[in-house]
Amino acid sequence: xxxxxxTRGPIDRISGALHHRPRLRLALLLxxxxxxxxxxxxxxxxxxxxxxxxxxxxxxxxxxxxLTLDTWGDLFTDSNISIAIRTTVxxxxxxxxxxxxxxxxxxxxxxxAGRRLRAVFFVLILIPLWSxxxxxxxxxxxxxxxxxxxxxxxxxxGLNFLLDAALSAPGIGGPSLSASALGQFIVFVYIWLPYxxxxxxxxxxxxxxxxxxxxxxxxxxxxxxxxxxxxxxAIPGIAAGSIFTFSLTLGDYIIPTIIGDSTPFVGLAIxxxxxxxGNLPLAAAFTFFPIVIMGVYLYVARRVGAFxxx
Amino acid sequence: MTxxxxxxxxxxxxxxAASCSDDDATTGGPIAEIGDGEGAVSxxxxxxxxxxxxxxxxxxxxxxxxxxxxxxxxxxxxxxSDEMVALMQGSNDYDLVTASGDASLRLIAGGTVQEVxxxxxxxxxxxxxxxxxxxxxxxxxxxxxxxxxxxxNVLMYNTDVFGDTPPTSWSVVFEEQTLxxxxxxxxxxxxxxxxxxxxxxxxxxxxxxxxxGITDPYALNRxxxxxxxxxxxxxxxxxxxxxHDAFVQLDDFANEGVVASSSxxxxxxxxxxxxxxxxSVVPEEGATGWADTTMMHANAPHPNCAYEWLExxxxxxxxxxxxxxxxxxxxxxxxxxxxxxLTDEGCETNGLGNFDLIHFWKTPQADCFGTGGExxxxxxxxxxxxxxxxxx
Numbered sequence: 001x002x003x004x005x006x007t008r009g010p011i012d013r014i015s016g017a018l019h020h021r022p023r024l025r026l027a028l029l030l031x032x033x034x035x036x037x038x039x040x041x042x043x044x045x046x047x048x049x050x051x052x053x054x055x056x057x058x059x060x061x062x063x064x065x066x067l068t069l070d071t072w073g074d075l076f077t078d079s080n081i082s083i084a085i086r087t088t089v090x091x092x093x094x095x096x097x098x099x100x101x102x103x104x105x106x107x108x109x110x111x112x113a114g115r116r117l118r119a120v121f122f123v124l125i126l127i128p129l130w131s132x133x134x135x136x137x138x139x140x141x142x143x144x145x146x147x148x149x150x151x152x153x154x155x156x157x158g159l160n161f162l163l164d165a166a167l168s169a170p171g172i173g174g175p176s177l178s179a180s181a182l183g184q185f186i187v188f189v190y191i192w193l194p195y196x197x198x199x200x201x202x203x204x205x206x207x208x209x210x211x212x213x214x215x216x217x218x219x220x221x222x223x224x225x226x227x228x229x230x231x232x233x234a235i236p237g238i239a240a241g242s243i244f245t246f247s248l249t250l251g252d253y254i255i256p257t258i259i260g261d262s263t264p265f266v267g268l269a270i271x272x273x274x275x276x277x278g279n280l281p282l283a284a285a286f287t288f289f290p291i292v293i294m295g296v297y298l299y300v301a302r303r304v305g306a307f308x309x310x
Numbered sequence: 311m312t313x314x315x316x317x318x319x320x321x322x323x324x325x326x327a328a329s330c331s332d333d334d335a336t337t338g339g340p341i342a343e344i345g346d347g348e349g350a351v352s353x354x355x356x357x358x359x360x361x362x363x364x365x366x367x368x369x370x371x372x373x374x375x376x377x378x379x380x381x382x383x384x385x386x387x388x389x390x391s392d393e394m395v396a397l398m399q400g401s402n403d404y405d406l407v408t409a410s411g412d413a414s415l416r417l418i419a420g421g422t423v424q425e426v427x428x429x430x431x432x433x434x435x436x437x438x439x440x441x442x443x444x445x446x447x448x449x450x451x452x453x454x455x456x457x458x459x460x461x462x463n464v465l466m467y468n469t470d471v472f473g474d475t476p477p478t479s480w481s482v483v484f485e486e487q488t489l490x491x492x493x494x495x496x497x498x499x500x501x502x503x504x505x506x507x508x509x510x511x512x513x514x515x516x517x518x519x520x521x522x523g524i525t526d527p528y529a530l531n532r533x534x535x536x537x538x539x540x541x542x543x544x545x546x547x548x549x550x551x552x553x554h555d556a557f558v559q560l561d562d563f564a565n566e567g568v569v570a571s572s573s574x575x576x577x578x579x580x581x582x583x584x585x586x587x588x589x590s591v592v593p594e595e596g597a598t599g600w601a602d603t604t605m606m607h608a609n610a611p612h613p614n615c616a617y618e619w620l621e622x623x624x625x626x627x628x629x630x631x632x633x634x635x636x637x638x639x640x641x642x643x644x645x646x647x648x649x650x651x652l653t654d655e656g657c658e659t660n661g662l663g664n665f666d667l668i669h670f671w672k673t674p675q676a677d678c679f680g681t682g683g684e685x686x687x688x689x690x691x692x693x694x695x696x697x698x699x700x701x702x
Contacts, residue, residue: 008397009699032520052345052351056689058443058676058687058689061421062399067326074693077693077697078697078701079693079697079702082700082701082702083696083700141558141561141563142561145561145565146566147564147565147566148565153336161469174497174550175497175498175550175566175567176497176550176566176567178566179497179550179551179566206402237448257554258555258558259557260551261548261549261550262551262552262699262700263552263699264696264699264700265702269696269700272692272696273692273693273696275390275392275393275396277393278392278396278689279689279692279693282689282693
């Protein structure tokens with residue numbers, strides 16, 4: 001016993017002390033990242049929100065730093081609420097479409113593609129992420145233009161009537177694909193698709209082949225296996241991917257300025273209020289919309305197990 | 311749970327209290343004489359406004375200034391008026407800013423810029439007299455800057471569509487009608503994406519609904535403002551896209567079948583150069599325009615060099631070269647003759663003759679620029695234009 005004690009070094013002693021104090025261990029481990037999260041993220045968010053209790057001076061356009069609720073009164077106008085709704089609808093549509101497109105791709109990569117083909121798949125999915133986001137959006141503007149390749153192609157196929165029907169539909173149409181909500185939707189789906197494919201792929205990869213074999217052995221038809229085994233196990237992956245596609249669409253303010261008919265989205269409205277009017281209080285209050293929407297969304301996503309697949 | 315909430319509330323209150331602290335700068339009068347240069351001057355400017363020959367060696371109005379005064383010029387380019395205002399308000403590192411009329415009054419009202427002693431700027435007398443006391447930088451008889459350049463917004467149109475009958479009225483972008491090629495203008499016009507565009511609508515109403523009594527498109531009372539918004543709402547259905555990026559606008563003219571829009575001489579020149587069939591007019595209602603003023607920060611770190619630049623900024627060579635480069639009109643009209651780059655026709659090409667038709671941008675203010683009455687303040691222009699563009 002005595003000899004053992006003399007040979008114990010300082011590190012041993014520290015680890016021994018920590019062993020008996022689990023709370024201290026936890027504090028040391030998580031203290032710094034927690035400080036970062038709470039201080040930097042939480043703090044800046046609070047600092048931003050606190051601006052919303054100021055108001056803007058009519059005359060000089062400078063911020064009047066006396067506490068008031070006036071700015072919050074200006075927030076709930078028809079126009080602002082419709083911006084929030086429009087953005088949410090777009091984010092939801094983009095998320096659903098991304099899931100529909102991503103699932104077969106991920107499923108094929110996991111179940112059928114060989115090792116080599118799977119590598120090719122990953123390169124194809126990830127390569128767009130290496131080029132600039134802006135370049136990709138501007139190229140889409142050209143692709144979707146009235147004189148662009150897509151219109152030309154549709155024209156060659158004689159499918160003009162389909163495109164015209166889509167463009168004359170109220171709400172999603174417009175004078176050109178690049179100036180319509182439909183075009184915006186296509187570009188959003190393209191831009192955020194990789195963020196959906198990867199988590200779905202990860203979720204599907206974790207479904208053991210033995211489950212599928214067991215299901216088949218027990219007499220399930222392929223569709224039944226899909227419905228009762230694969231799909232439930234894939235849902236957390238889709239939910240995880242949807243957090244990316246949903247929140248990225250919700251906050252984006254570049255695509256709506258380049259593609260679409262200029263109708264503002266949440267990010268764009270905040271940018272206008274702060275960047276153009278210098279109305280930081282209203283911009284700060286406006287962040288209330290995305291915070292609430294994301295809060296609700298994350299709550300629902302957690303309920304379906306999204307965080308287990310991240 | 312309650313404890314945690316209390317803590318959050320406490321933090322919130324502390325943050326608000328911290329940001330309440332008073333940081334107003336006090337502004338003294340202008341300096342009475344120019345001392346020795348400080349060796350540097352720092353300027354916030356539009357892209358292309360301060361050229362040192364690095365983009366094109368022909369266009370250089372910085373190198374000679376630096377060697378003759380010893381003041382090294384640093385330039386911070388800004389993309390929007392609002393960025394300029396934010397940079398000026400947020401820092402004491404800058405001496406000068408080339409502010410447009412929709413920024414200048416905000417800078418003056420906020421105490422961000424100082425009065426300029428025009429006696430220290432010998433070339434002041436050469437400034438176009440129509441601009442010397444312009445209301446976007448002159449308040450209570452005090453001059454808060456030196457005019458730099460100006461230009462007009464124009465109605466740009468596709469010459470293939472309009473042919474021999476160029477549009478004469480802004481109605482082609484405001485009201486549905488059949489264009490000379492037989493098709494409607496719906497979805498074939500674009501409009502400027504910025505709250506200041508409401509003034510274009512007001513300008514149109516000034517001519518077409520005189521009963522509203524609009525005399526200044528930047529000083530609108532509630533009724534006039536609402537009427538302008540109503541016009542913009544009908545325009546919304548015609549507009550293909552609202553533009554704020556000159557190249558996106560040109561692309562819409564080239565590839566999307568947009569045929570008429572408010573625009574700048576720059577796009578007309580550049581677009582024609584790249585082969586798009588473009589023409590432009592200042593319609594019968596007149597047009598809005600921009601006039602930029604070099605203004606001096608209230609706490610400018612290099613006031614002597616700043617005054618040296620203010621004087622330099624008016625010399626005919628610089629004024630002419632810049633006008634040729636930027637497609638603008640000089641404020642020192644001596645620049646209009648004998649400048650190689652601008653040529654003797656340059657000033658007319660860039661719109662000198664349209665001066666009387668132009669209503670220059672200025673930031674709308676609640677007191678109607680001191681003329682009495684109550685006007686809609688600028689931040690409401692912003693909220694309203696976001697709403698209109700959003701279809702509300």
